[in-house]
Amino acid sequence: MSIAIKVENLSKAYQLGQIGTGTISRDLERWYARIRKKEDPFLRIGEDNNQTSKSTSDIVWSLRDINFEIEQGDAVGIIGRNGAGKSTLLKILSKITSPTTGKITGHGRIASLLEVGTGFHPELSGRENIFLNGAILGMRKKEIARKLDEIVEFASIQRYLDTPVKRYSSGMYVRLAFAVAAHLESEILIVDEVLAVGDAEFQKKCLGKMNEVSKGEGRTVLFVSHNMQSINKLCNRSILLHHGNIAGYDVTSKIIDQYSSSDDKLQEIHLNNNYLSFLKIEQIDNFIRIHCHYKNCENFNTPFLGFTISDSYNNKLFGTNPKLQIPSKQIIKSSSGQIIADIHEPKLLAGTYNLSVWFGDGSSDYFEQENILSIDIIDMGTYDVHTTANENGPIIPKVIWNQVI
Numbered sequence: 001m002s003i004a005i006k007v008e009n010l011s012k013a014y015q016l017g018q019i020g021t022g023t024i025s026r027d028l029e030r031w032y033a034r035i036r037k038k039e040d041p042f043l044r045i046g047e048d049n050n051q052t053s054k055s056t057s058d059i060v061w062s063l064r065d066i067n068f069e070i071e072q073g074d075a076v077g078i079i080g081r082n083g084a085g086k087s088t089l090l091k092i093l094s095k096i097t098s099p100t101t102g103k104i105t106g107h108g109r110i111a112s113l114l115e116v117g118t119g120f121h122p123e124l125s126g127r128e129n130i131f132l133n134g135a136i137l138g139m140r141k142k143e144i145a146r147k148l149d150e151i152v153e154f155a156s157i158q159r160y161l162d163t164p165v166k167r168y169s170s171g172m173y174v175r176l177a178f179a180v181a182a183h184l185e186s187e188i189l190i191v192d193e194v195l196a197v198g199d200a201e202f203q204k205k206c207l208g209k210m211n212e213v214s215k216g217e218g219r220t221v222l223f224v225s226h227n228m229q230s231i232n233k234l235c236n237r238s239i240l241l242h243h244g245n246i247a248g249y250d251v252t253s254k255i256i257d258q259y260s261s262s263d264d265k266l267q268e269i270h271l272n273n274n275y276l277s278f279l280k281i282e283q284i285d286n287f288i289r290i291h292c293h294y295k296n297c298e299n300f301n302t303p304f305l306g307f308t309i310s311d312s313y314n315n316k317l318f319g320t321n322p323k324l325q326i327p328s329k330q331i332i333k334s335s336s337g338q339i340i341a342d343i344h345e346p347k348l349l350a351g352t353y354n355l356s357v358w359f360g361d362g363s364s365d366y367f368e369q370e371n372i373l374s375i376d377i378i379d380m381g382t383y384d385v386h387t388t389a390n391e392n393g394p395i396i397p398k399v400i401w402n403q404v405i
Helices: 024-035 086-093 126-136 141-155 170-183 193-197 200-216 228-234 252-260
Strands: 003-015 059-071 075-079 101-106 110-113 188-191 220-224 237-242 245-251 266-270 276-284 287-294 304-310 316-319 337-344 351-360 365-377 398-404
Touching: 003 086, 003 220, 059 086, 059 220, 059 245, 075 086, 075 200, 075 228, 075 252, 086 110, 086 220, 110 170, 126 141, 126 170, 141 170, 170 188, 170 200, 188 200, 200 220, 200 228, 220 228, 228 252, 237 252, 245 252, 266 365, 276 351, 276 365, 287 304, 287 351, 304 337
Parallel strands: 075 220, 075 237, 110 188, 188 220
Antiparallel strands: 003 059, 003 101, 237 245, 266 276, 276 287, 287 337, 304 316, 304 351, 337 398, 351 365
8 A cells, every 4th residue: 555645753833922033143043054954943942832831932843753654545533632733734734834844745636624715715606616726736627527516516505606605604615615625636635623614414424425535435534623423433543643742643443542541631721810820621531620729819708610611613501600509508718729610411522612710709800711721522421411591501510519728
């Protein structure tokens, strides 16, 4: 079996803040290294892309020393939590951005679908964009015309084929974009989790098409998703990324097990707030635990923590109002301590969810931030839940509160 993609010592560094190093002498040093074809001296001191830690360097490695080979006809999943480097890797493979170090070799044309509308011109019609994308892939007009009916039927946009795509809904956009990428004759198909924009029926249709492309046509597929069921169904092998490094590359079932048992089920952050010093969210078996460390609350009537859990589109799923839901007998007034909220029976599907928090004393707000932490849910099982709606979301979770001084 021939190699479709070979990645050797691939790294990608980004500089935070200003484009330059901040001093003329450092910029000259970088320029002198570049003309001598030497490595950038300031990239050696960069940090891994851990979004929850404080930065001591303005150089961040989104990917670092990545090595792997993908055989022709393989369907490979790329998984990892937010910030692991998945989208950066796909952009480099798609030649949207270039690596800082390393090289990629391979065989075949690449069709990629990374963001809604990537490669589309908003002023052109759906028909014109199909021919434009085909031309970019190096296909002749006759080849594209031969595939046109299949693309239009798959995307279900017959009525709007000659309408400018700027008038398309996001669902129509992604349907057409996927149909073009999957049906035009490229040897490698790269798909980010942009498919989540479509409805459930279309997602199922897309997975079926990608399966056909890989197993039936022998084309190579790279697929990024937080949905482990989709990854397991489509991909025979998977890559696990962690802070820009490859943590595993093996049969998909083994990689999913590794991901499920990794610290990707936990995220934490240290705060500079006067009253909150630390927040953590983690998945433990069949419940989610939130830790909140507070301090300097001598003048508080009672320290309260409120939170909401939202999906990746910022739809609030459930939340709490501690002023209503915590019995007063469970409250211990203290100037510093830890509040722990255990969310039982959340009944969350596999995916990424965001935590928003509020902290105060009932009369004043001392800290409030949306989407401060996120957590990747692999499998929460099936549990009975309360389904009474309230202002914080459609589900009131069963929350057990504890306070440690």
